[in-house]
Amino acid sequence: MELKNVTLEEAKDGIEHNRLYFLYLYGTNCSVCHALLPQVEDVLKDFPQITQEKLNVHEIPEAAGAFSVFTIPVLLLYVNGKESIREARFVNIESFRSSLKRIVTLLD
Template identity: 90%
Template sequence: MKQVTLEEAKKGIEQNRLYFLYLFGTNCSVCHALLPQVEDVLEDFPQITREKLNVHEIPEAAGAFSVFTIPVLLLYVDGKESIREARFVNIESFRSSLNRIVSLLD
């Protein structure tokens, strides 16, 4: 997953039909433990553009995305937020939500 700046993330949201953003922190153990699981799920959805953003390196991103805890998983469909999961994420529930959204768009 490519790490991006706030500006690149905003462009990604605008320019991609399906855009996933993973917001994490440098010293966040939950963030680092969850990322490989999220990447495994996203492998089943090649149509989703995926990127990550470090809110410790870019603190203004927390305000831009209304983030109060990390990690945060965001999925945008046609520029609109469709999924928001934070902190403790149920991976199977996340996979199910992605399946539902992607199947509606096919």
């Protein structure tokens, strides 16, 4: 499933109104961002209970400040409105998968 692009307001709303909310922050000309995205989407297929969206910080620069982003890509998972996972730049996909699994299992 491809992640849906959202605005900063939609992302903030998603964090507030979803028990589990994942946000992928990326940039237009970021080769690492574009290489990592399909891997992240593949992992997220196993977690349909997580609301999953993405936001382009080059198109919405104020998002970088709102989420304290200094490098991209950034993977954020919020649980009940609180940041629970933050991975940036070079992400170990298997470590990310096991972190998601642990959190989702604890909440079941």
